[in-house]
Structures are given as C-alpha cells and as structure tokens.
Amino acid sequence: MKVLLSAYSCEPGKGSERGVGWSMAREVARHHEVWVLTRPDESKDAIEAELAANPVPNLHFVYFTLPFWKDSLRWGQSGAMQLHYYLWQIQAYFVGRKLHREIGFDVVHHVTFVRYSSPSFLSLLPIPFIWGPVGGGESAPLSFWADFSWKNKLYESLRWAWRSIGELDPFTRLTAQRSAIIYATTKDTAQRLEKLGATNVQCLSESGMTQAEIEQLSQCPLPTGFPIRFINIARLLHWKGLYLGLKAFAEANLPDAEYWILGEGPELGRLQALSLDLGIADRVKFWGLLPREEVLVKLGQCTALVHPSLHDSGGWVPLEAMASGRPIICLDLGGPSELVTPEIGIKVPAHSPEQAVSDLAKAMIKLAEDKKMCLQMGQAGQQKVKEYYSWQAKGDLFAQVYKDITTENGQELTHEFS
CATH class of the missing domain: 3.40.50.2000 (Glycogen Phosphorylase B;)
Incomplete structure (x- = not known):
C-alpha cells in the first residue's frame, strides 16, 4: 500500500x-x-x-x-x-x-x-x-x-x-x-x-520503545533487598505532582527508605523546602538532570516508580519503568492510568490532594512490605511492554x-x- x-x-x-x-x-x-x-x-x-x-x-x-x-x-x-x-x-x-x-x-x-x-x-x-x-x-x-x-x-x-x-x-x-x-x-x-x-x-x-531499549532495560537488576527506594523521574513542574509523592513518602514513614527525584525545573526550590518542612530531607535525594544512561542506572537501583502526574497525555517514564521490571505507583489520571493495570502497579484515585497523599502512602507501604508482589508486578510489566508497546x-x-x-x-x- x-x-x-x-x-x-x-x-x-x-x-x-x-x-x-x-x-x-x-x-x-x-x-x-x-x-x-x-x-x-x-x-x-x-x-x-x-x-x-x-x-x-x-x-x-x-x-x-x-x-x-x-x-x-x-x-x-x-x-x-x-x-x-x-x-x-x-x-x-x-x-x-x-x-x-x-x-x-x-x-x-x-x-x-x-x-x-x-x-x-x-x-x-x-x-x-x-x-x-x-x-x-x-x-x-x-x-x-x-x-x-x-x-x-x-x-x-x-x-x-x-x-x-x-x-x-x-x-x-x-x-x-x-x-x-x-x-x-x-x-x-x-x-x-x-x-x-x-x-x-x-x-x-x-x-x-525500540527492541534495543527493551533489551537494555530488561537487564536492570530485580527490585529486591534494602534499602527500599522510590524514584520519581520527571520535569519539576507543578502538574507532575512531585509534591504529592514527597508528602506520601513522609506519611508512609518507612524505616531506612529513600526517595529519589531525577529531573530539573522551576519547582525545585519548592520541593527542597517541602522535604525540609516534612522532616525527610535526609532521605530525599535530588539528582538533577542526568544523561539517559545514568537515569537507567538509577532506575535499576530503586524498588518502584512513583509517578503522581496530574495530566500526562502519555506515559514515557512508566513505560521505561515497566520495561525495567519496576512496579508503578500513579494516580488514576491520564496516560499513566491507561498503561498501569492492577497486575503492573497501583493506581490511586485522585479525588483530593489529602486523599491522594494518603492512598499513595498506603501503596508505598504495601510494596515495601511485599517483595513478592514487587517482583510479580515487575515481570508483568516487562511482558506487556514486549507484547504491546x-x-x-x-x-x-x-x-x-x-x-x-x-x-x-x-x-x-x-x-x-x-
């Protein structure tokens, strides 16, 4: 044709x-x-x-x-x-x-x-x-x-x-x-x-994703062991909802857990101040904007992706997390909600900021306490990427x-x- x-x-x-x-x-x-x-x-x-x-x-x-x-x-x-x-x-x-x-x-x-x-x-x-x-x-x-x-x-x-x-x-x-x-x-x-x-x-x-990208990400080590690390990869913009992730991490109060943020943008100062106010600054790492190769290395060192975006049309970062075998925590909004099924991650309703923060915190606790679930979700995500994405x-x-x-x-x- x-x-x-x-x-x-x-x-x-x-x-x-x-x-x-x-x-x-x-x-x-x-x-x-x-x-x-x-x-x-x-x-x-x-x-x-x-x-x-x-x-x-x-x-x-x-x-x-x-x-x-x-x-x-x-x-x-x-x-x-x-x-x-x-x-x-x-x-x-x-x-x-x-x-x-x-x-x-x-x-x-x-x-x-x-x-x-x-x-x-x-x-x-x-x-x-x-x-x-x-x-x-x-x-x-x-x-x-x-x-x-x-x-x-x-x-x-x-x-x-x-x-x-x-x-x-x-x-x-x-x-x-x-x-x-x-x-x-x-x-x-x-x-x-x-x-x-x-x-x-x-x-x-x-x-x-290209076949080469899928193969590369599939080499990431499986999300097991300690410390528990959550990662948020995004431009630091208000509608990416990073502040919701920080508040949820503070509310989850998981011992020895870390929260990594990769990216740059105008919300950096606000997010750093928020982590201080929440008393979690010593467990939150702002890595800034990194080359793609380093981003993938960081992703492989973390347990799960947190992606609380408020109106993403697509789902590029969740797709990469799926290919790397990472479970995903996201809001039930936009493109990420279309990608993430119960077999792949946890979708949280977005009725209000307070409710979203509470449910995101519960999701973090659930994944931190159930390593088997993390592995199963990660494997399901990898399979779906290969078949459909x-x-x-x-x-x-x-x-x-x-x-x-x-x-x-x-x-x-x-x-x-x-």
Missing part, C-alpha cells in the same frame, strides 16, 4: 514527539511504502544520516516549511511555534494533494504533533484519514488547584482556554468528523473527540489497520491496544 504520513516533528534517536514521528514512519515502512511530510529545519540532517547508515527502501521523506517563516525552531514551544504548526498544516494539505495526484495514496495518517485540539487539513484529501494517537484532553482535577501558585493556576487556565479555542475551530471539528478512525491517548481525550463529532475513537498510547508491535498494528480501513464497505475496525 502507499501511505502518506504527516509528522511535523520527526527525528531518529529522540524521545517524545520526534521519536513518535520517526519510529512510526520506520516501522510502518516495514510493511508498506511510506512518504513522510516533515520539516527540514528540525531534523533533515539527522534523518538523512540515519537512512544512509541504515537504509529503509520503502521510506521517503518530503521536506518543506513555510516560505516566509523557515526557522520554526527559533521560538521554541511558544505561541509562535503553535502558529507555525497551524500554518504548516495548511501547507501540508497542498503538498499532500499534489503528491496524491502523482502517487495515488491509499491512506493518510497524521502522527505528530500528538494533539487533538489542532486540525490536520490532510483530512480533506479524498482518501481514508487516520488521526493519532492524539492527546491533550486531560486536566488537573479542580480540587488540586488549591495547591498551585498563582502562576501555576494561570498556566492551567491558559492551557484550558487554548484547548477550548482549538475545539471551536471548525477545521478541528471537521478533522474529527472526517477521520475514519481516531486513536486517543486517554479516555479524557476520547470523550472530547466524541463531543467534536468523531464516530470511531479508540484508546492507544503514543509511547513506544514495542515500536515493532505498533508498526504491525497500523500496517493492518491501513489494510482494514480500505476494505470494501468500510467495515468496523476492532484492533485495540489493551
């Missing part, structure tokens, strides 16, 4: 959005012939170098950017970047339409950005359109806003407003309504897409979806990742 893939962000050897774009393109090209629309300024050199070293015959890249605004990276992830993204999507339609006339695609698939509140004008092409996985429909529960500073409350308000504006865009609604199938990263996003008029929405995480498995899934979606009568798709 001939597949047109839209990947505004795409680069080999990277994580997050860039990694999603590259990995999806490479894996789908194992099954079908793929043309990828992307930008030259972000990653053309890296893509061409990778293809020269490891050719993928079925993979073709079409680079373009706005003629009047060629450097889309200059403004980072600011509002200007979002405007560039929107205008680039319009341009992508005309580039894609021209290519379709020349090549005759069977299906078009929007991959990045992983965002439901901005349209993909490629949905206007006269061929089946697949959207996603897309996310962004998650919100921090209002009961948790009381703990936020005024700047953080402003951030959450602006995020909500920006998303609402996107939902009012008639082209966003048209994208939802013209999609043959949409993959949403979470149930929250799925519900918002259905309100936009989408008729076929299924949940699927955008996160994935390798990029190869995702490539297999979408390769089949493309075939199903172009069959006669548009029969209903039943491929779910669960």
Whole structure:
C-alpha cells in the first residue's frame, strides 16, 4: 500500500514527539511504502544520516516549511511555534494533494504533533484519514488547584482556554468528523473527540520503545533487598505532582527508605523546602538532570516508580519503568492510568490532594512490605511492554489497520491496544 504520513516533528534517536514521528514512519515502512511530510529545519540532517547508515527502501521523506517563516525552531514551544504548526498544516494539505495526484495514496495518517485540539487539513484529501494517537484532553482535577501558585493556576487556565479555542475551530471539528478512525491517548481525550463529532475513537498510547531499549532495560537488576527506594523521574513542574509523592513518602514513614527525584525545573526550590518542612530531607535525594544512561542506572537501583502526574497525555517514564521490571505507583489520571493495570502497579484515585497523599502512602507501604508482589508486578510489566508497546508491535498494528480501513464497505475496525 502507499501511505502518506504527516509528522511535523520527526527525528531518529529522540524521545517524545520526534521519536513518535520517526519510529512510526520506520516501522510502518516495514510493511508498506511510506512518504513522510516533515520539516527540514528540525531534523533533515539527522534523518538523512540515519537512512544512509541504515537504509529503509520503502521510506521517503518530503521536506518543506513555510516560505516566509523557515526557522520554526527559533521560538521554541511558544505561541509562535503553535502558529507555525497551524500554518504548516495548511501547507501540508497542498503538498499532500499534489503528491496524491502523482502517487495515488491509499491512506493518510497524521502522527505528530500528538494533539487533538489542532486540525490536520490532510483530512480533506479524498482518501481514508487516520488521526493519532492524539492527546491533550486531560486536566488537573479542580480540587488540586488549591495547591498551585498563582502562576501555576494561570498556566492551567491558559492551557484550558487554548484547548477550548482549538475545539471551536471548525477545521478541528471537521478533522474529527472526517477521520475514519481516531486513536486517543486517554479516555479524557476520547470523550472530547466524541463531543467534536468523531464516530470511531479508540484508546492507544503514543509511547513506544525500540527492541534495543527493551533489551537494555530488561537487564536492570530485580527490585529486591534494602534499602527500599522510590524514584520519581520527571520535569519539576507543578502538574507532575512531585509534591504529592514527597508528602506520601513522609506519611508512609518507612524505616531506612529513600526517595529519589531525577529531573530539573522551576519547582525545585519548592520541593527542597517541602522535604525540609516534612522532616525527610535526609532521605530525599535530588539528582538533577542526568544523561539517559545514568537515569537507567538509577532506575535499576530503586524498588518502584512513583509517578503522581496530574495530566500526562502519555506515559514515557512508566513505560521505561515497566520495561525495567519496576512496579508503578500513579494516580488514576491520564496516560499513566491507561498503561498501569492492577497486575503492573497501583493506581490511586485522585479525588483530593489529602486523599491522594494518603492512598499513595498506603501503596508505598504495601510494596515495601511485599517483595513478592514487587517482583510479580515487575515481570508483568516487562511482558506487556514486549507484547504491546514495542515500536515493532505498533508498526504491525497500523500496517493492518491501513489494510482494514480500505476494505470494501468500510467495515468496523476492532484492533485495540489493551
């Protein structure tokens, strides 16, 4: 089949959005012939170098950017970047339409950005359109806003407003309504897409891992012995909920236990002060931002991952913890909640900060007291990653979806990742 893939962000050897774009393109090209629309300024050199070293015959890249605004990276992830993204999507339609006339695609698939509140004008092409996985429909529960500073409350308000504006865009609604199938990263996003008029929405995480990464993480020693160590790997932002983890660790009051925090961000000072106020500063270690190799070493030295994020769309860190055989403690919110089952970890309801802290503390105590449970959860997580969350498995899934979606009568798709 001939597949047109839209990947505004795409680069080999990277994580997050860039990694999603590259990995999806490479894996789908194992099954079908793929043309990828992307930008030259972000990653053309890296893509061409990778293809020269490891050719993928079925993979073709079409680079373009706005003629009047060629450097889309200059403004980072600011509002200007979002405007560039929107205008680039319009341009992508005309580039894609021209290519379709020349090549005759069977299906078009929007991959990045992983965002439901901005349209993909490629949905206007006269061929089946697949959207996603897309996310962004998650919100921090209002009961948790009381703990936020005024700047953080402003951030959450602006995020909500920006998303609402996107939902009012008639082209966003048209994208939802013209999609043959949409993959949403979470149930929250799925519900918002259905309100936009989408008729076929299924949940699927955008996160994935290469076989090499899975093998590397599987070498981490099993989480046994003392001391009990909990690890939190995240940008130090208010909505990552690290303060909830610290409070829960203090409430659990486990003897000789440690709490490690890896990452950097604006909440560092507040978190350090909180650990002092809670009387746990001597058992909390802030490691800062470490190279990936060192992060994996630290992960292998810990018993369990604590990931109390309030509105993650994806679940990159929990996925790495699963691959390393670590049980996970998270809130029953967003992407992590979609990944973590009772066999893999402990999901805590998020009704209020006080309740969440109490339940997180109970989960810490439970894992600290039951080494067998830790091992069983870790092994279940490793198995699930191998079966469902390798990029190869995702490539297999979408390769089949493309075939199903172009069959006669548009029969209903039943491929779910669960």
